[in-house]
Amino acid sequence: xxxxxxxxxxxxxxxxxxxxxxxxxxxxxxxxxxxxxxxxxxxxxxxxxxxxxxxxxxxxxxxxxxxxxxxxxxxxxxxxxxxxxxxxxxxxxxxxxxxxxxxxxxxxxxxxxxxxxxxxxxxxxxxxxxxxxxxxxxxxxxxxxxxxxxxxxxxxxxxxxxxxxxxxxxxxxxxxxxxxxxxxxxxxxxxxxxxxxxxxxxxxxxxxxxxxxxxxxxxxxxxxxxxxxxxxxxxxxxxxxxxxxxxxxxxxxxxxxxxxxxxxxxxxxxxxxxxx
Amino acid sequence: xxxxxxxxxxxxxxxxxxxxxxxxxxxxxxxxxxxxxxxxxxxxxxxxxxxxxxxxxxxxxxxxxxxxxxxxxxxxxxxxxxxxxxxxxxxxxxxxxxxxxxxxxxxxxxxxxxxxxxxxxxxxxxxxxxxxxxxxxxxxxxxxxxxxxxxxxxxxxxxxxxxxxxxxxxxxxxxxxxxxxxxxxxxxxxxxxxxxxxxxxxxxxxxxxxxxxxxxxxxxxxxxxxxxxxxxxxxxxxxxxxxxxxxxxxxxxxxxxxxxxxxxxxxxxxxxxxxxxxxxxxxxxxxxxxx
Numbered sequence: 001x002x003x004x005x006x007x008x009x010x011x012x013x014x015x016x017x018x019x020x021x022x023x024x025x026x027x028x029x030x031x032x033x034x035x036x037x038x039x040x041x042x043x044x045x046x047x048x049x050x051x052x053x054x055x056x057x058x059x060x061x062x063x064x065x066x067x068x069x070x071x072x073x074x075x076x077x078x079x080x081x082x083x084x085x086x087x088x089x090x091x092x093x094x095x096x097x098x099x100x101x102x103x104x105x106x107x108x109x110x111x112x113x114x115x116x117x118x119x120x121x122x123x124x125x126x127x128x129x130x131x132x133x134x135x136x137x138x139x140x141x142x143x144x145x146x147x148x149x150x151x152x153x154x155x156x157x158x159x160x161x162x163x164x165x166x167x168x169x170x171x172x173x174x175x176x177x178x179x180x181x182x183x184x185x186x187x188x189x190x191x192x193x194x195x196x197x198x199x200x201x202x203x204x205x206x207x208x209x210x211x212x213x214x215x216x217x218x219x220x221x222x223x224x225x226x227x228x229x230x231x232x233x234x235x236x237x238x239x240x241x242x243x244x245x246x247x248x249x250x251x252x253x254x255x256x257x258x259x260x261x262x263x264x265x266x267x268x269x270x271x272x273x274x275x276x
Numbered sequence: 277x278x279x280x281x282x283x284x285x286x287x288x289x290x291x292x293x294x295x296x297x298x299x300x301x302x303x304x305x306x307x308x309x310x311x312x313x314x315x316x317x318x319x320x321x322x323x324x325x326x327x328x329x330x331x332x333x334x335x336x337x338x339x340x341x342x343x344x345x346x347x348x349x350x351x352x353x354x355x356x357x358x359x360x361x362x363x364x365x366x367x368x369x370x371x372x373x374x375x376x377x378x379x380x381x382x383x384x385x386x387x388x389x390x391x392x393x394x395x396x397x398x399x400x401x402x403x404x405x406x407x408x409x410x411x412x413x414x415x416x417x418x419x420x421x422x423x424x425x426x427x428x429x430x431x432x433x434x435x436x437x438x439x440x441x442x443x444x445x446x447x448x449x450x451x452x453x454x455x456x457x458x459x460x461x462x463x464x465x466x467x468x469x470x471x472x473x474x475x476x477x478x479x480x481x482x483x484x485x486x487x488x489x490x491x492x493x494x495x496x497x498x499x500x501x502x503x504x505x506x507x508x509x510x511x512x513x514x515x516x517x518x519x520x521x522x523x524x525x526x527x528x529x530x531x532x533x534x535x536x537x538x539x540x541x542x543x544x545x546x547x548x549x550x551x552x553x554x555x556x557x558x559x560x561x562x563x564x565x566x567x
Contacts, residue, residue, distance in 0.1 A: 010461045011371040018367045021360060021431065022380070025387050028398050028428075035401065082293025089290065101294060104301050107549055110482070111304070111542065112489020114516050118538045119304045121523065122311040143300050150297060176282040204391030207491040207516070211523045231393045231492075238397045239496060245401050252394045263389050264382075 029256070036249030044250060049217060053237055053247055060219040061251070064134055064227025065203065068213060071138020071223060072202050076146050077195065083146075084153035089175060091158075102154070108147035113208045116144045120212035132226040137213025144208055145198040152194035156187055193270035200262040203255070206231040230255050308542065312535035314528075324536065329502050330518065332530045339537055341504050345512045348419060348505045349494060350487040353426035358480055360427070361434025362469070365442050368435075370464050388432035396496035399425040404497055411509035417499035420508035425493050430483045437482060441475020442468060474555065481552040485545055491516040515541055 047057030087101050120140030130136040160183065168178045184191070206229075214226035215236050228236065234251050237244035319337055328336040364384070368377045403425060408416035445468050453463035469476075499511025500521055513521070519534050526534055 007459060007461070011367070014363065014367045014371060018364060018372075018380070021364065022383060024428065025383060028395070031402050032394070032398055079293045079296055082290040083297045085286075086290035086294040089287070101298065103553075104298055107546070108301055108304075110485045110549060111545055112485070112491070112516065114489060114491045114519055115304070115308070115538055115542055115545075117523075118308055118311075118519070118535055122307045122535065123303060126311075127307070143304075146297055146300065174280045174283050176280065176286055179286070200389060204389070204393075206391065206393040207520055210520055231391055234397055235393050235492060235496070238400055248397055249401070252397055255391065256394060259389055259391070260386055263386060267385070 032249050032252050032256070035246060036251075036253035039246040039250040040253065045254070048219075049247075052241060052244075053217060053233070054241070054243055055247070058230070058233065058247075058251055058254070060217060061228055061230055061233045064213070064220050065229045067134045067220060067223055067227065068138045068141065068209070068229050069199060069202060071135055072141040072145065073195070073199060075139060075142035076149055076198065079142075080146050080149035080153060080198075081191075083150050084157055085179065087150075087154055088157040101150075105147040105150045109151065113144060113205055116140055117208040117211055119143065120208060125212060130224070132212070132214035132216075133224045134213050134220055134227045135223045137209045137227075137229070138223070140208050140212045141202040141205060144205065145202050148201060149194060149198045152197065153191065156190045156194065157183070160187075189269040193266040196262050196266040196269070200259050200266070203229075203262075204231060204259060205229075206235055210235075305542070308535055308539050312532055312539050315532035315536045318529065319533075324533075324540070331502075332522070332526070332533070337533050339515065339518075339540070341502050342513055342515045342518050342537075343540075345419070345498075345503075345505050346488060346515045349422050349426055349498075349514055350484055352419070352423035353430055353487050354480060354483045356423065356427035357430035357434045357483060358476075360431045361436075361479070362438045362476065364431070364435035365438035366464060366469075368439060369442055370460065384432045384435050388436060391492075392429055392490060393492040393496075395425055395429050396493040399493060399497040407509070413509060415499075415509055415511070417497055417511055418507070418509045419498070419505045419512050421497040422494050422512070422514070425497050426487055426490060429490065429493060430487060433486060434479055434483055437479035438472075438476055441472040441479065444475060445471045477555055478552055481548055481555075485548050488541065488544060488548075489516060491520050495520050 044057045045062060046059055048059055049061075050056035083101065117140065120136055120143070124130050124136035124139050125132065128136070164182065165178075168182070173182075209229050209232050213229060213232075215228045215232050216226040217228050217233075217236075218225075220227040230251060234248050234255065237248035237251070315337075323337050324339045325343075326340075327338040328334075329338050329341045330336060364380065368380050372380060399421060404416035404421050406416070407421050407424075408414055411418075449467050449471055450463060453467050458467075494514045495517040498514060498517060500513045500517060501511035502513045502518075503510050505512045515537060519538055522530070522534055
């Protein structure tokens with residue numbers, strides 16, 4: 001009987017503890033939601049900010065975030081895809097030659113973002129003389145998400161069934177056709193899932209952008225202008241602007257909503273193939 | 277596979293991109309070392325660990341209070357997050373109803389993707405005022421707020437890594453445990469957890485790298501005054517927060533000294549990576565899955 005009691009009590013106590021942890025996470029979102037919903041209005045995304053961001057919208061911030069993301073993914077996508085294809089194709093011929101690449105991308109993936117910020121500040125801002133600009137911020141972010149993107153693409157390519165490769169051998173398909181007419185169309189959802197995950201990762205980044213793309217609250221005219229990304233906007237409002245809590249919470253709410261949608265759509269996309 | 281001239285082109289293009297992505301690591305180390313060289317040459321490495329606490333106006337470059345703060349924050353938050361993460365994974369795998377488990381999984385996925393600046397914002401607006409009620413000086417910022425917030429950031433990561441490593445334990449152990457007539461709790465605590473200890477250890481390393489490099493949350497709730505972390509409600513400043521706070525107005529030697537602290541941080545991360553690499557070969561897949 002004591003055994004029976006213990007078997008019942010154990011999960012109950014555990015469940016209570018888990019409930020507390022879950023409740024804490026819910027509280028975080030709920031409190032931000034309560035504070036942010038007071039400031040949220042229809043034109044929040046399309047209006048220009050007034051009074052250094054205390055009222056009005058976040059239009060310039062969205063434009064600069066979008067430009068930073070475009071710069072970042074336009075660099076990371078071809079390089080990441082190319083690198084993972086190289087690892088994959090080499091893997092087909094000679095084993096173990098890819099471990100160096102994977103080791104390096106693992107090391108790169110665990111380097112904190114502030115170090116990437118330092119790299120961007122010294123390489124892109126100073127050495128390439130881009131200054132505080134959206135382009136240098138985007139390139140810094142590209143360096144940061146590249147290892148993750150290579151890893152995700154490598155995982156997708158690794159799961160390709162051997163039968164497909166054998167079939168392409170027997171039919172004398174060229175590598176080019178094998179990749180672009182079979183693999184990419186078939187695995188398109190997975191690749192776009194990986195892409196979206198990296199997009200969310202780079203949108204969430206703050207520390208790497210603080211001293212590469214700057215924090216000017218103005219609509220950027222070109223990618224060589226300085227611009228404030230969404231997460232830097234939240235930081236600036238809450239840390240350096242008295243009375244900026246409500247607009248910061250509203251921006252955080254927008255960022256959270258965007259990330260939730262992107263994460264779940266990436267998961268749905270990457271599951272799509274495995275289901276049938 | 278049959279190779280055409282297009283394939284040769286593809287091969288060279290992909291080779292160039294692969295070299296480019298390898299080049300990032302070299303460039304990263306090279307440029308940070310290059311920029312920090314003036315400071316290292318002028319003061320020497322030991323100046324960062326032996327002189328008075330960091331004060332660029334008086335040419336003091338001692339980073340040991342910052343380093344101790346970073347270590348305290350890391351130990352405190354990892355010590356809090358690891359047991360919580362293991363408990364979450366254990367409950368999710370062993371006891372939770374499938375719907376609850378799926379809900380928990382979704383929650384952890386989302387929580388691990390929440391940007392640290394949002395956690396930092398929440399900490400600054402809600403956690404710090406709440407903690408201020410408990411402090412004698414009426415100030416909530418400090419080591420305790422940093423530890424709590426950091427463990428909140430690390431818990432989902434710890435839970436996901438622990439879940440992955442618990443799931444990787446062979447099914448035979450479960451079957452053997454049931455065959456011996458063991459209780460469910462004994463099977464999990466005495467058989468499965470010890471079997472997964474390598475994965476859990478690598479989870480601790482992953483959390484430590486994350487905690488050492490975490491910038492925004494710590495920058496926002498720790499108060500940013502250089503102090504030794506002796507009391508829970510004393511304002512402190514961590515290594516990463518120092519870089520982020522000073523980079524804006526730093527010039528010449530000061531900037532170079534900041535890059536040198538970044539270099540020390542990079543070395544610490546590399547040492548952790550080596551430890552992780554030696555402890556187990558194939559664990560970093562768990563980190564990539566986190567995304």
